[in-house]
Amino acid sequence: MGNGANFRQRVLVCQNRTCRKQGARKVLAAFQAQLVPGVEIESSSCLGQCGMGPMVLVLPEEVWYCGVRADEVLAIAQRHLREGKPVTAMLYKKFHH
Template structure:
């Protein structure tokens, strides 16, 4: 059985200032089967936020706005294709 998917939305100071609470709220409004959406502490990418991490894949998204959540939910979480325009460099570092 595969690991359950987790979506973490940073709620630390810089991401919070940039609107991460609204991003988290938007994720929670989507009905994501087999996916838990959780607030997180700092992801170590201050200045690139709001940050979102999808686990266990290790996909990191940066500068996520509430209007981006539908694309992440539909394209990545439901269809399995990461949203390229929002990918953070940390995603590529993990793949190297």
């Protein structure tokens, strides 16, 4: 994908073994289908939170989502990526209290 210079946000979707077993491929595909202007969607190696996946990390804000299902991606894309309001109920509590 590019170097990120033309993007205001990057969404990393872990594609490591544990997250893949939990459905991360479908989550990545669902994000890629959204095509939000100014947002780059990337597959990621392990984000270091094994067992809590699929993990999604939104940069540069460092907003973490855990246990994301493909059918929840639309809510994240609409509310967070388009409207700038993280989906509180889905945030990873380890990093967002």
